[in-house]
Amino acid sequence: xxxxxxxxxxxxxxxxxxxxxxxxxxxxxxxxxxxxxxxxxxxxxxxxxxxxxxxxxxxxxxxxxxxxxxxxxxxxxxxxxxxxxxxxxxxxxxxxxxxxxxxxxxxxxxxxxxxxxxxxxxxxxxxxxxxxxxxxxxxxxxxxxxxxxxxxxxxxxxxxxxxxxxxxxxxxxxxxxxxxxxxxxxxxxxxxxxxxxxxxxxxxxxxxxxxxxxxxxxx
Amino acid sequence: xxxxxxxxxxxxxxxxxxxxxxxxxxxxxxxxxxxxxxxxxxxxxxxxxxxxxxxxxxxxxxxxxxxxxxxxxxxxxxxxxxxxxxxxxxxxxxxxxxxxxxxxxxxxxxxxxxxxxxxxxxxxxxxxxxxxxxxxxxxxxxxxxxxxxxxxxxxxxxxxxxxxxxxxxxxxxxxxxxxxxxxxxxxxxxxxxxxxxxxxxxxxxxxxxxxxxxxxxxxxxxxxxxxxxxxxxx
Numbered sequence: 001x002x003x004x005x006x007x008x009x010x011x012x013x014x015x016x017x018x019x020x021x022x023x024x025x026x027x028x029x030x031x032x033x034x035x036x037x038x039x040x041x042x043x044x045x046x047x048x049x050x051x052x053x054x055x056x057x058x059x060x061x062x063x064x065x066x067x068x069x070x071x072x073x074x075x076x077x078x079x080x081x082x083x084x085x086x087x088x089x090x091x092x093x094x095x096x097x098x099x100x101x102x103x104x105x106x107x108x109x110x111x112x113x114x115x116x117x118x119x120x121x122x123x124x125x126x127x128x129x130x131x132x133x134x135x136x137x138x139x140x141x142x143x144x145x146x147x148x149x150x151x152x153x154x155x156x157x158x159x160x161x162x163x164x165x166x167x168x169x170x171x172x173x174x175x176x177x178x179x180x181x182x183x184x185x186x187x188x189x190x191x192x193x194x195x196x197x198x199x200x201x202x203x204x205x206x207x208x209x210x211x212x213x214x215x216x217x218x219x
Numbered sequence: 220x221x222x223x224x225x226x227x228x229x230x231x232x233x234x235x236x237x238x239x240x241x242x243x244x245x246x247x248x249x250x251x252x253x254x255x256x257x258x259x260x261x262x263x264x265x266x267x268x269x270x271x272x273x274x275x276x277x278x279x280x281x282x283x284x285x286x287x288x289x290x291x292x293x294x295x296x297x298x299x300x301x302x303x304x305x306x307x308x309x310x311x312x313x314x315x316x317x318x319x320x321x322x323x324x325x326x327x328x329x330x331x332x333x334x335x336x337x338x339x340x341x342x343x344x345x346x347x348x349x350x351x352x353x354x355x356x357x358x359x360x361x362x363x364x365x366x367x368x369x370x371x372x373x374x375x376x377x378x379x380x381x382x383x384x385x386x387x388x389x390x391x392x393x394x395x396x397x398x399x400x401x402x403x404x405x406x407x408x409x410x411x412x413x414x415x416x417x418x419x420x421x422x423x424x425x426x427x428x429x430x431x432x433x434x435x436x437x438x439x440x441x442x443x444x445x446x447x448x449x450x451x452x453x
Contacts, residue, residue: 066374066420066423067416067420069374069378070374070377070378070415070416070419070420070423071378071412071415071416071419072379072381072393072396072412072415072416073378074381074382074396074397074400075381075396075408075409075411075412075415075416076412078400078408078409078412079222079223079408079409079412081405082221082222082405151289154286154289154290155289157290158289158290158291158292158293159292161292161294161295162292162294164294171292172292172294175292175294175295175298176294178298178302179298179302182302183302184302184303187295187298187299187302188299190292190295191292191295191296191298191299194290194291194292194295195287195290195291195292198289198290199286199287199290202286202290
């Protein structure tokens, strides 16, 4: 690598020659993103139901997820090495924990935001608590829950880049490799495609929300 | 759990409290990086948020910059800045500023925009206009939400300042984590992680106290029942 080529921000030739590996990085990035968001959603949902059943648990749970969020991601991966090694499970566990800080409050607040007269009407119509949750509360809370899911997904797509330090990374691996080789093009490709994935995921979830819940809560 | 315990013991080892890699020095560096980034970030984001919120102009821009900022990976900003402008702390500070801006900008804009139109009308009816309306009505009412944004920015900046250890010659608590990783010294990594998390939590608690202190009294009662969790407001 000569200094002259290192100062060129974008080397289009390199991009053209490496479309295959770049595509692989994108796929790997998605494979690293989807499971933590899915696990995080299921876990948050369980915790949200628990927090609604036992109200005094809610604030401590939210505070705990806040503390977890304050742990730097790289340190989180490092802390899990003794238990999970440099495995994919390591990345999944740490990333899952980061989704809770957004998903748990959004699910609880979404469900809490259902107007009392609506839930009372459901009770009066003979809905059991579980049927009321599925048929009444959950649909009305969907916009708030998906708003949380959007933030969580965008955050995780960004954080996946940090897993490059434990040998994964998806597009983060391109950022790290580009840095180690002092080759800006590869960094720019990694950054741009990560941001593009985040924006696409955000828009896709917004469409999903409009498709499955075209109503707005409280209106 | 044993690993965690070893990290705690490392923290209490007097050897780590003096000399070249002393905990107080690393903490101070970390606080300085985070504070510089937050102050510069706030100096950019808050005026822009106030102006867009007050005038209602370029509101979508404020929201989109906020969302785009969240989408860009910090690691990438540090890497590109390091390759282009060299090593040292400058690339880290730049990345941290970029990280601090989105929550502050989005929250400031949303807060000022969200001031009850009736309140605004009443103030205008009493002869408040322009700067005075912003200064005496909109800003006080917007302060709690602006502070919520500051809390999100602060926790993220403190956690991400760890990345200073990645770039040569920079200090901060990230040193413990990156050095520990490369030396296979896990207690050092754990200790670094504990210190960063502790710093983040302390800053959040301190800011939430300050937030309560600056909230207008009549407004505080209405907010009391639903204090927003910082992340959900991001």
